[in-house]
Amino acid sequence: MFVCTASGSHTLLRAACATLATVLLFLACTCGCAVREPIPADKSSAVELPSLLPGGGVCCPPGDGALPVALTGVSARGAVLLEAGSGDVIFGQNQHARLPMASTTKIMTALVALECLPTDTVVTVTAESVGVEGSSIYLTEGEQLTLEQLLYALLLESANDAATAIAVAVGGSVEEFAALMNEKAAKLGLTGTHFVNPHGLDHEDHYTTAYELAVIAATALENPVFREICATERMTIPLRGEEGVRLLLNHNKLLDSYEGCIGVKTGYTKKTGRCLVSAARREGVTLIAVTLNAPDDWRDHSAMLDYGFGLYRSVTLCEPAFYSAPLWVVNGTREYVMAENTASLAVVLRRDHGAVTCVVELPRFVFAPVRSDMPLGFLRFYEELRDGSRRELGCVPLTAAYGAESIVYPQGLGDRLRSLLGT
Numbered sequence: 001m002f003v004c005t006a007s008g009s010h011t012l013l014r015a016a017c018a019t020l021a022t023v024l025l026f027l028a029c030t031c032g033c034a035v036r037e038p039i040p041a042d043k044s045s046a047v048e049l050p051s052l053l054p055g056g057g058v059c060c061p062p063g064d065g066a067l068p069v070a071l072t073g074v075s076a077r078g079a080v081l082l083e084a085g086s087g088d089v090i091f092g093q094n095q096h097a098r099l100p101m102a103s104t105t106k107i108m109t110a111l112v113a114l115e116c117l118p119t120d121t122v123v124t125v126t127a128e129s130v131g132v133e134g135s136s137i138y139l140t141e142g143e144q145l146t147l148e149q150l151l152y153a154l155l156l157e158s159a160n161d162a163a164t165a166i167a168v169a170v171g172g173s174v175e176e177f178a179a180l181m182n183e184k185a186a187k188l189g190l191t192g193t194h195f196v197n198p199h200g201l202d203h204e205d206h207y208t209t210a211y212e213l214a215v216i217a218a219t220a221l222e223n224p225v226f227r228e229i230c231a232t233e234r235m236t237i238p239l240r241g242e243e244g245v246r247l248l249l250n251h252n253k254l255l256d257s258y259e260g261c262i263g264v265k266t267g268y269t270k271k272t273g274r275c276l277v278s279a280a281r282r283e284g285v286t287l288i289a290v291t292l293n294a295p296d297d298w299r300d301h302s303a304m305l306d307y308g309f310g311l312y313r314s315v316t317l318c319e320p321a322f323y324s325a326p327l328w329v330v331n332g333t334r335e336y337v338m339a340e341n342t343a344s345l346a347v348v349l350r351r352d353h354g355a356v357t358c359v360v361e362l363p364r365f366v367f368a369p370v371r372s373d374m375p376l377g378f379l380r381f382y383e384e385l386r387d388g389s390r391r392e393l394g395c396v397p398l399t400a401a402y403g404a405e406s407i408v409y410p411q412g413l414g415d416r417l418r419s420l421l422g423t
Contacts, residue, residue, distance in 0.1 A: 079290060100271060105267070126165070132164050139162065139165060152229055153237065221264070257302075258305065264278060274294050310351075322344075332370065354383045362377035
C-alpha cells in the first residue's frame with residue numbers, strides 16, 4: 001500500500017504516488033495477469049471438458065455393440081473391404097497382390113477424364129475409337145457425343161469404344177491418356193498399379209491390387225458426377241445424331257439387390273476372371289468392396305458389405321452450440337465474447353470403439369477488435385485406444401458468437417494521467 005501525505009510541501013511526492021497507482025490500476029484492468037500478448041495458436045491452452053460433460057470430458061462412452069462373426073469363405077484371389085471415410089481396411093485377402101482388373105480399369109478412366117475436361121465437351125469420334133474389341137456401343141467415325149454421354153456408356157455398358165474415344169479426346173492418344181492415368185495413380189501414392197489402356201483389355205503390364213483399386217474408387221466417388229453416373233441403372237444417349245437413341249443398362253446388379261448400393265463397376269475377361277468394385281452407404285457409413293478374380297463375386301460382396309455394416313457405425317460427436325463459453329476481451333467494448341462451435345462432427349467408428357474425449361483449445365484472452373464469426377480456437381476429439389494411446393478423430397472450429405469493438409480513448413495515457421493529477 002502506498003500512503004501519500006496531504007502537505008503542500010509534498011506535492012511532488014503526491015503526484016508520483018498518484019501516477020504509480022494509476023498505472024498499476026490500468027495494468028490490472030487491462031490484463032489481470034503477467035502475460036500481455038495473446039497466446040499463439042500452437043501454445044493455446046488445452047483443457048478437458050469436465051464442466052460440460054460427465055466423466056471428465058468423455059463425450060462418447062466406449063462402444064459395447066455386438067460384433068459380427070469373422071468373415072470367411074470369400075472366393076476372390078484378391079479382395080479388400082474399406083471404410084471410405086478413414087480408409088481403414090476392414091477385411092483383406094491378398095489385398096496387395098498385383099492382378100489384372102479388366103473393365104474396373106474404367107473407374108480411373110472416368111476419374112482422369114472428369115478432372116481434365118468439362119462434361120459438356122463435345123467429342124468427335126475418331127477412326128481409332130471404332131470397332132474396338134469387346135463390349136461396345138458401336139460408335140461410328142465422325143459421330144459426336146458429349147463427354148458426359150460417353151461416360152455413361154463407359155460406366156453402364158462398359159463400352160470399350162467409348163473408353164477409347166474418351167482417351168483420345170483427353171490425351172490425344174491411348175498411350176498419352178494411359179500416361180495420365182499412371183500420373184494420377186502416382187499422385188494417389190499407388191505403387192502396385194500400372195495402366196496401359198483405358199478399357200482394361202488384357203496386357204501383361206496392365207494391373208492393380210485390390211487395395212489400390214479401392215483407393216481409386218474412393219477417390220472417384222468424391223466426384224459428384226461420377227457418383228451420379230455409376231449409381232444410374234439406365235440411361236439413353238443419341239444414336240448417330242438424330243437417328244435414334246441408345247439404351248444403356250448398368251451391369252451392376254447389386255444396385256437392385258443390395259440395400260444402400262451406390263455403384264461402382266464390373267469387369268471380366270477370360271484371363272482376369274470376374275472383377276467387381278462395389279460401394280454401399282447406410283446411416284452415414286460408406287464401404288467399398290473390391291474383388292479380383294472372384295468366381296462368386298456377387299455373394300462375396302454381399303457378405304463383405306454385411307460384415308462391414310455390422311462392424312462400423314456413424315457417431316455424432318457434436319452438434320452446433322455443443323460448446324459455448326466466455327472468452328475475455330482486452331480493451332474491448334464488451335468484457336467478453338462467447339466462443340462456440342457452429343459446425344457438427346460425425347465420424348465412423350467400430351462398434352467396440354474406445355471412449356471419445358473432447359479437448360478445448362482456446363487462448364486465455366483476445367485483444368479487441370473481435371469480429372463476429374472470428375476464429376478463436378478448436379474442439380478436438382480423440383478416441384482412447386486399448387494400448388493407452390489415443391488417435392485424433394477430427395476437430396471443429398470455435399468462433400466468436402458476436403463481435404466487440406476496440407475502446408477508443410479521447411486522450412493518450414500521458415494525457416489521462418496529467419488530467420487525473422490536475423497538472
